[in-house]
Structure formats: C-alpha cells, structure tokens
Amino acid sequence: xxxxxxxxxxxxxxxxxxxxxxxxxxxxxxxxxxxxxxxxxxxxxxxxxxxxxxxxxxxxxxxxxxxxxxxxxxxxxxxxxxxxxxxxx
Amino acid sequence: xxxxxxxxxxxxxxxxxxxxxxxxxxxxxxxxxxxxxxxxxxxxxxxxxxxxxxxxxxxxxxxxxxxxxxxxxxxxxxxxxxxxxxxxxxxxxxxxxxxxxxxxxxxxxxxxxxxxxxxxxxxxxxxxxxxxxxxxxxxxxxxxxxxxxxxxxxxxxxxxxxxxxxxxxxxxxxxxxxxxxxxxxxxxx
Numbered sequence: 552x553x554x555x556x557x558x559x560x561x562x563x564x565x566x567x568x569x570x571x572x573x574x575x576x577x578x579x580x581x582x583x584x585x586x587x588x589x590x591x592x593x594x595x596x597x598x599x600x601x602x603x604x605x606x607x608x609x610x611x612x613x614x615x616x617x618x619x620x621x622x623x624x625x626x627x628x629x630x631x632x633x634x635x636x637x638x639x640x
Numbered sequence: 641x642x643x644x645x646x647x648x649x650x651x652x653x654x655x656x657x658x659x660x661x662x663x664x665x666x667x668x669x670x671x672x673x674x675x676x677x678x679x680x681x682x683x684x685x686x687x688x689x690x691x692x693x694x695x696x697x698x699x700x701x702x703x704x705x706x707x708x709x710x711x712x713x714x715x716x717x718x719x720x721x722x723x724x725x726x727x728x729x730x731x732x733x734x735x736x737x738x739x740x741x742x743x744x745x746x747x748x749x750x751x752x753x754x755x756x757x758x759x760x761x762x763x764x765x766x767x768x769x770x771x772x773x774x775x776x777x778x779x780x781x782x783x784x785x786x787x788x789x790x791x792x793x794x795x796x797x798x799x800x801x802x803x804x805x806x807x808x809x810x811x812x813x814x815x816x817x818x819x820x821x822x823x824x825x826x827x828x829x
Contacts, residue, residue: 563651570650577649577703581807584696585814619644637648638713 558640565610566640569617572606575599642702649706650800652713653793659730661794662718664785665749668711668737668801670745670753673777681703681758681774685767692787692822693764693815697771700808705769707801714794764819772812 565574579596586592607617616623625631668674682701686694719741721729727736734750745753759770782802786795 566647567651570647574649576809577699579813580699581696581703584693584699585818600707613772617646619646622643637646637709638716639651 558635562614562640565606565613569606569610572599572603605632607627642705646756646802648713649703649708650710650797652717652797654714654717655787655791657721658718658791658794659698659722659727659732661789661791662715663731663735664747664788665711665715665718665748667748667781668778668785669708669715669743671747671781672757673774673781674751675704675708675778676745677757678778679686679708679757681760682771684770685760685785688822689764690760690819690822691769692818693700693768694797696811696815703804705810707804710797710801714797715743716725718794724749740818743804765816768812768816768819772809774817776814779809 560587576596576599579592583589583592583596593606611617613622615633616625618630670676674811679701682697682704686697686701689697719732722730722741724733727733735744737748738744745752757765760766761770772807779802782798782805786798786802789795
C-alpha cells in the first residue's frame, strides 16, 4: 500500500534466478511423487536443492530474510516484517 | 505446518491499470474452479486418500496457494490505481461499494465462494477424477481469460498458470493408475 523505495535491478535478477530454480524443485517434487524410483530425477532434485540454498543465502545477504518462523536468520532490528512484500514488487 | 516464503512462485507484471481484466481474474480467485477451491479441495481430501498418493495431494494443494497469491497479485496490481469511476465502468461498481479496493473471494459474476464448489467423496477414484476435472476446468478458464486479455505481461503469467493445470492433471492421472495397480495386486495375491 505504502510508497516503495526503488529496488535495484539486482533484486529482480536474483529473485528470478531463485524463482527459476525453485520451480525446478516444485515440478520435480510432483514428478517424484508419482515416479519415486527415478534415480536421475532425484540427483537433479538434490542438485537443485543445493543451488536454491546458495542463491537464497546470497539474496538474503543483500535484501533480507525470505523465510518465516526462523528458517531465515534476522538482523537487528527484526527485519522479517519489512516491505516489500511479493505483491508490491 | 506451513512456512511462508517472501516471493511469488513466478513473476507477475502488468502493463497498466486494467480493472476490466481484474474482474475476469476474480473467477480464478474465488470461483468454482479457482485456486482457493483447488487448494482446499486437495488438502482436505489428503486425510482419507491412500498413502501412496497423499504426497501428491499435499504438494499440489500447497502449490495452489502459491497460485492463489499470484492471482491476488494480478488483481491487486490491475486495480490499485483505479478510481471509483474506472471500477464502475469495468463492472466492479457493486464490488467497490462493498469492498472498496479490497480483494474478496467471489467469482467474476460476484457470487461469494462456497464450499459447495468442492467435493470429498472419500472414494479415492471418485476424488481423483474430481481433481482431474477441476484442473481441466481451470486450464480452460485460463485460456478464456487469455483470449480476452490484451496485456502481454499478464498473459505471460497466465500461460504459466495454464501450463501448471496441465501438469497437475497429468500427475493426478498417474495417481489413478498407481491406485488401480495397487488394487490389481491385492486381487492377485
């Protein structure tokens, strides 16, 4: 609702990389739910999970926590509750 | 339990304020085959479906909430700068007098969301066929909205959602086959 401060281009670039790798994880999860013996897909899944964690670490270092209830660390003061929210960017 | 993640599943951009498109998109927010119905349908069915397919219902149900948030973001961005007059011209006058710019769970014609939109028969095959039908109806709805939309940014996000309906439908078909195989095995041994 409030006026947002301008976000740097790198915010959108990093976020999009995270959205891309996390989409791989969502789609592979649904696939593996019905194909649990596909070893190659599981290898891909674990690789993507690692990449996702690395990218989120990088994003959070610059732009604050992505995850709720302690799945991300907080700096001082508590910054989880800070805008922007996803529908505002 | 669930954890919120501060990101959309897929980017949502709109070209311009366009309450006419928002009015149509509300169908996928609080309509019969919309994302709220989908999420609640699958997450509710998972308690009584056989173990082999609980994971799939759990995970697709969870993804539907991410889609609900994308639809909400589209509606919010398409209407946040609209004047009452613009909302009225787009057919959102009745919405405005009740909700101002707030979102609400109703369909494109203004009927509020109701639990009668979803089923839980307790019969695994009946429930999964209901889910397949719901995905195909949602896919068709996305197609009709894309046909009415002239916003290339919005259409990009809508095409993503349309494709997800297809993938979900395919996974549900596989779930039916998994349960049929299990049933056959029980007969043989």
